[in-house]
Amino acid sequence: xxxxxxxxxxxxxxxxxxxxxxxxxxxxxxxxxxxxxxxxxxxxxxxxxxxxxxxxxxxxxxxxxxxxxxxxxxxxxxxxxxxxxxxxxxxxxxxxxxxxxxxxxxxxxxxxxxxxxxxxxxxxxxxxxxxxxxxxxxxxxxxxxxxxxxxxxxxxxxxxxxxxxxxxxxxxxxxxxxxxxxxxxxxxxxxxxxxxxxxxxxxxxxxxxxxxxxxxxxxxxxxxxxxxxxxxxxxxxxxxxxxxxxxxxxxxxxxxxxxxxxxxxxxxxxxxxxxxxxxxxxxxxxxxxxxxxxxxxxxxxxxxxxxxxxxxxxxxxxxxxxxxxxxxxxxxxxxxxxxxxxxxxxxxxxxxxxxxxxxxxxxxxxxxxxxxxxxxxxxxxxxxxxxxxxxxxxxxxxxxxxxxxxxxxxxxxxxxxxxxxxxxxxxxxxxxxxxxxxxxxxxxxxxxxxxxxxxxxxxxxxxxxxxxxxxxxxxxxxxxxxxxxxxxxxxxxxxxxxxxxxxxxxxxxxxxxxxxxxxxxxxxxxxxxxxxxxxxxxxxxxxxxxxxxxxxxxxxxxxxxx
Amino acid sequence: xxxxxxxxxxxxxxxxxxxxxxxxxxxxxxxxxxxxxxxxxxxxxxxxxxxxxxxxxxxxxxxxxxxxxxxxxxxxxxxxxxxxxxxxxxxxxxxxxxxxxxxxxxxxx
Ligand code: HEM
Ligand code: SF4
Numbered sequence: 001x002x003x004x005x006x007x008x009x010x011x012x013x014x015x016x017x018x019x020x021x022x023x024x025x026x027x028x029x030x031x032x033x034x035x036x037x038x039x040x041x042x043x044x045x046x047x048x049x050x051x052x053x054x055x056x057x058x059x060x061x062x063x064x065x066x067x068x069x070x071x072x073x074x075x076x077x078x079x080x081x082x083x084x085x086x087x088x089x090x091x092x093x094x095x096x097x098x099x100x101x102x103x104x105x106x107x108x109x110x111x112x113x114x115x116x117x118x119x120x121x122x123x124x125x126x127x128x129x130x131x132x133x134x135x136x137x138x139x140x141x142x143x144x145x146x147x148x149x150x151x152x153x154x155x156x157x158x159x160x161x162x163x164x165x166x167x168x169x170x171x172x173x174x175x176x177x178x179x180x181x182x183x184x185x186x187x188x189x190x191x192x193x194x195x196x197x198x199x200x201x202x203x204x205x206x207x208x209x210x211x212x213x214x215x216x217x218x219x220x221x222x223x224x225x226x227x228x229x230x231x232x233x234x235x236x237x238x239x240x241x242x243x244x245x246x247x248x249x250x251x252x253x254x255x256x257x258x259x260x261x262x263x264x265x266x267x268x269x270x271x272x273x274x275x276x277x278x279x280x281x282x283x284x285x286x287x288x289x290x291x292x293x294x295x296x297x298x299x300x301x302x303x304x305x306x307x308x309x310x311x312x313x314x315x316x317x318x319x320x321x322x323x324x325x326x327x328x329x330x331x332x333x334x335x336x337x338x339x340x341x342x343x344x345x346x347x348x349x350x351x352x353x354x355x356x357x358x359x360x361x362x363x364x365x366x367x368x369x370x371x372x373x374x375x376x377x378x379x380x381x382x383x384x385x386x387x388x389x390x391x392x393x394x395x396x397x398x399x400x401x402x403x404x405x406x407x408x409x410x411x412x413x414x415x416x417x418x419x420x421x422x423x424x425x426x427x428x429x430x431x432x433x434x435x436x437x438x439x440x441x442x443x444x445x446x447x448x449x450x451x452x453x454x455x456x457x458x459x460x461x462x463x464x465x466x467x468x469x470x471x472x473x474x475x476x477x478x479x480x481x482x483x484x485x486x487x488x489x490x491x492x493x494x495x496x497x498x499x500x501x502x503x504x505x506x507x508x509x510x511x512x513x514x515x516x517x518x519x520x521x522x523x524x525x526x527x528x529x530x531x532x533x534x535x536x537x538x539x540x541x542x543x544x545x546x547x548x549x550x551x552x553x554x555x556x557x558x559x560x561x562x
Numbered sequence: 563x564x565x566x567x568x569x570x571x572x573x574x575x576x577x578x579x580x581x582x583x584x585x586x587x588x589x590x591x592x593x594x595x596x597x598x599x600x601x602x603x604x605x606x607x608x609x610x611x612x613x614x615x616x617x618x619x620x621x622x623x624x625x626x627x628x629x630x631x632x633x634x635x636x637x638x639x640x641x642x643x644x645x646x647x648x649x650x651x652x653x654x655x656x657x658x659x660x661x662x663x664x665x666x667x668x669x670x671x
Contacts, residue, residue, distance in 0.1 A: 061652070491646075
């Protein structure tokens with residue numbers, strides 16, 4: 001394997017022959033298991049855990065395959081493979097999830113071994129995208145690019161991926177386990193809504209240190225993670241995480257799946273007692289076995305391709321001129337870009353939330369286009385965001401206008417990032433076997449209702465998050481406005497929560513009142529937003545108005561329309 | 563199986579459903595076997611549905627499907643229409659993609 005990072009795929013970890021052999025053996029194994037199931041040699045009860053270990057669920061209408069995108073990073077070749085799978089084996093589209101993965105909703109069991117083989121050819125798989133194990137580690141969508149970044153979290157995300165993949169001790173935890181890592185002081189990964197959230201920064205001598213949060217999560221019992229320790233040195237990262245997961249594995253409840261997450265354990269023991277147990281485990285471990293020496297980290301880092309960031313000196317001026325002459329472009333730059341650490345570059349967010357569209361759904365043709373644009377404008381590198389959008393991480397400022405024009409043509413330039421139209425929605429009752437109500441139609445109606453970009457900018461930052469059931473895959477507790485589908489005798493109702501936030505000012509939304517029938521929900525939310533526009537101080541954001549005034553001011557608008 | 567799926571009144575009528583093993587698609591028990599169309603489904607009175615589900619589950623054809631259960635019908639609807647939103651979506655396809663609704667095929671097996 002070459003260690004010349006300029007020839008490696010940019011932004012992601014380069015597989016070697018060992019990784020590839022492992023994947024192809026795994027595909028062959030699953031092919032065999034599928035054949036045995038089809039022949040009737042395995043019952044559904046025997047087969048189900050085997051398919052789940054390969055990310056294959058049985059959902060409402062068909063099998064659903066969840067493909068892992070490690071920390072949301074992929075290459076154009078991988079995106080093209082996903083497009084090919086969508087076209088050949090699905091109904092021409094895929095769906096980005098809040099955990100930075102991609103799901104296909106219309107997969108046939110029979111085709112799955114072939115699909116996994118296609119994925120393996122581009123160094124992808126669906127391992128540990130399901131089951132009670134450590135799931136895909138998520139990270140900042142602007143990793144390695146953001147101007148505000150202190151430390152590139154992908155290197156440690158990759159280390160954790162390698163540590164957790166098929167970890168023999170952690171393949172059957174009490175429940176699924178989610179880790180997120182950020183290297184920016186601005187939390188873009190919802191670190192405190194994860195089983196373990198890590199916030200990295202440079203410590204003494206520039207060596208990374210980590211703040212470790214534990215026991216956060218959404219679902220039936222939403223809890224904000226607590227800080228377990230500050231300044232964990234890099235060399236102890238794996239040992240300390242292993243100690244945490246070991247304590248969870250030993251003490252986490254297995255009798256009741258609703259109480260099996262680490263958040264319940266941390267609450268039950270109390271943070272102090274939990275920390276003592278972790279520290280005791282940590283003290284017993286042979287730390288030398290786990291030590292992350294700088295050489296090991298450097299070896300991992302060396303397998304990430306580094307983009308050659310060279311832009312003309314007047315890139316900035318070219319961009320400014322284009323913004324002056326094209327107001328629609330100017331608006332998109334305001335809403336859909338993020339400052340890059342390199343002067344001549346910028347991060348572009350491709351909204352996968354067209355007005356009235358299905359949040360996170362992307363067609364095969366759009367995937368191919370994104371792959372082409374990644375090649376032409378971002379060193380072949382693509383990131384999936386936890387908001388179900390896509391980021392091109394390193395776009396030259398002088399080429400941004402051209403990129404935007406191509407996105408406009410493909411309906412991928414909706415200027416709504418962070419605004420009302422940027423709704424997170426889980427698949428809900430249209431696809432999900434666990435759902436109580438549909439999420440997608442509410443998202444579609446809301447985003448169509450607020451399609452006017454001027455209105456969206458006037459309303460300002462506002463996250464609407466929708467889940468079709470209490471599992472909270474759509475993060476409704478963390479939405480400024482959260483919408484939760486509930487079932488009342490077979491009919492859809494929606495409960496509103498207000499004031500949630502996933503960022504640095506993390507909060508769990510408060511339930512506003514009784515759930516609303518489906519046909520009243522969108523109007524009620526529109527009235528709620530109108531009320532905010534009336535009550536806000538100059539340029540005050542929704543969350544601040546809500547925090548200043550409390551729920552009462554909004555209750556009337558929702559429940560007692562004039 | 564989720565109890566919610568088996569919730570039904572004492573009176574009324576139900577049909578029997580499952581997912582096909584090979585492709586996961588929703589199927590309904592018809593007089594000739596499992597069909598993709600609910601309009602082909604055989605309608606049972608709720609008093610006989612439990613034994614019909616049991617029978618369907620032990621039949622040889624049960625090997626080709628997974629998750630067999632009964633679905634209560636809406637007594638006021640014109641055709642064969644499930645009572646709950648969930649089962650209507652299963653029967654008629656995702657509401658957000660009318661183009662993905664099940665289509666008439668001869669595929670009864
Ligand atoms: C359609 C198949 C899906 C199934 C069966 C499913 C199942 C679940 C379940 C059972 C939980 C609750 C876990 C617990 O509290 O122990 C959960 C939580 C969650 N799921 Fe999903 N989910 C699905 C799709 C998705 C999608 C599409 C996303 C992203 C859009 C997602 C992201 C999440 C997140 C973020 C949580 C909350 C995690 C937490 O509590 O820490 N899931 N899911
Ligand atoms: S929140 Fe519920 S309905 Fe939505 S995807 Fe998760 S499990 Fe399904």
